[in-house]
Amino acid sequence: MNKITIVGAGRVGETAAQMLAEQQLCRELVVLDVCKGVPQGVALDILQTAAFFDFDTRVSGGSDPAMMAGSDLVVLTAGFPRKPGQSRADLLEANLGIIDRVLDDVLRFAPDALLMLVTNPVDVMTYRAWKRTGWGRERVFGQAGVLDAARMASFVALETGFSSRDITAMVLGGHGEATVPLSRYCTINGIPLEKFVDSETLERIIERTRSGGSEILALRQNSSAYEAPAAAIAAMVEAITNNRRRILPCVSILDGEYGQRDIAMGVPCVIANAGLESVVQLDLNETEQELFTQSVASVREDLTLLQE
């Protein structure tokens, strides 16, 4: 990819920018933020790591949305993170105006870009972006499941003591508490997880995965997670840049898959250089289907907040 813009130079945006530069996932990287001076400072700071990580990605920062012109991909991390005890509705209210303004900038200055939503509540924001841009779903998608699956894999590693390099996990559904960790699709070097853990341990892994973000927020108090979220963004960008056709759980607009339409949900997707190539339909057992249906209901409830 030639040019990527990250809108929002906060913790997630800055950390993701550092990772994209280090991995040389584009030639030009722009960091935008409304906080005067901050994006310029972030860009300089990242540039000054080039000698250590041996990259030559051109990094710049600013507050003028015109700087995103010509971007192949725009990543939206602008907006408030959740505070302890804050409801999704309150977070949505705080971030919706921000996202709408940024979307208008994207439509004006980067009309041909792919768009990755990260700002929470990410399912609702992805839906909003799809509606407001009028673009095809292949160009508008969200990051959530890559992070939730990585969290699940980390808890599997902690519980089993096996190398995290051998663990693959898959999740479905909404982000955070609405996640449906698919233990049946979780393997350790191809061997189903259920061979190694009892049902009590499995339940613990699932619960910790669902509340992975809240656990970190409760511990840190003044910051939600940003290292793993940034790494999840970088993993998706890497799949796009290198046209990997990786199957990654992403927030996608559903068009009949899983029996749903007109909703943004976390599902396995094929990610390549055109963006979200297709949705992978998994066969769900009765329990998984029930949990997925509950997750759909909770995201649909959030979507009604957009009409208020």
Ligand SMILES: NC(=O)c1ccc[n+]([C@@H]2O[C@H](COP(=O)([O-])OP(=O)(O)OC[C@H]3O[C@@H](n4cnc5c(N)ncnc54)[C@H](O)[C@@H]3O)[C@@H](O)[C@H]2O)c1
């Ligand atoms: N989807 C996920 O998996 C996931 C994971 C972690 C965080 N998040 C979300 O990402 C968002 C950012 O989190 P953070 O920890 O980086 O927050 P942060 O407060 O550190 O940074 C947010 C930044 O957005 C900037 N901003 C606000 N309005 C803007 C605008 N109109 N244009 C450009 N920049 C603007 C702020 O100035 C700030 O620098 C939050 O909504 C958080 O909940 C999502």
